[in-house]
Amino acid sequence: MLIKIIKSIYNTLLFNFKAFPLKEAIKIPAICGSNVFFGRIERGKIWCDVGVHFNMISLGRTEGSFRAGRNQRTYIAIWGSKSMLKIKDILDIPCGSVLNVNECVEIGKGFMPNSCLLISCGERITFGDNCNIGWNVTIIDGDGHPLCNKDNPDRVINNSKPVVIGNGCWIAAHVTIMKGVQLADNTTIPYGSIITKSCKQPCVIYGGSPNVVLKENIVRQDFYKH
Structure with a gap:
């Protein structure tokens, strides 16, 4: 337990002073777990709409449903000239x-x-x-490796495309959302789906292969029940 506490403190200080300017880092805006590993972290790439404050970001601390994430490694990298992580208030x-x-x-x-x-x-x-977002969900806006026509190797044919997920969406466990997908507000994605096409109709269950609207006029009870 003591070793985990020491690692958590070390990771917390390391991340904050790598990611934030000094006057923000001393507020300790991020708290890290003991099993967090960092790739390249560039300073000044995190923005919060309500301003930087203590414990606004939690990294590798919550274990999830059934404690499924217990002892699992968490990896964080924020890098590149155009990189930016923008949050409205808090992030876990x-x-x-x-x-x-x-x-x-x-x-x-x-x-x-x-x-x-x-x-x-x-x-x-x-x-x-x-x-x-359910457990073991993957959301990517690119293919990971550039592809080209062998006769024109300088022209990439699989560029990244933005992913947009609307308000009130529920993405169940073991879902993969691929590049270019846009989901309207209150879209529900069923367990295990691979989503490659956009859905512009709100309040639906959307999935299947190929992707289609499976049921209409559906919302999360916990989000709408008063």
Whole structure:
């Protein structure tokens, strides 16, 4: 236990003084768990709409449902000339997750991810307010490696495309959302879906192969019940 506390303190200080200017870093805006590992972290790449404040970011601390993320490594990288992580108020990146920000990730209020979330951004990924994310969800806006025609190797044919997830969306466990996907407000994505096409109709269950609207006029009870 003592070793974990020491590692957590070390990771917390390391991240804050790498990611924030000194006058912000001393506020300790991020608290890190003991099993967090960092890639390249560039200073001044995090923006919060309500200003930088203590404990506004939690990295690798929450274990998720059934404690599924317990003892899982969390990896954080925020780098590149255009990279920016924008949050409206607070952000939790649970245990076992990967957050790789090479350009712009925007996260709204009430963001509720489960363990082992993977977000990899090469251009732009945007979450609206009150999004629920199940465990082992992958959201990527690129293919990871550039492809080209063998007769024209200088021309990339699989550029990154922005991902936009609307307000009140519920993305169930083991879902993959691929580049270029846009989801309207209050879209529900079923367990295990691979989403490659956009859905502009709000309040639906959307999935299947190929992706289609499975049911209309559906919203999360916890979001709408008063």
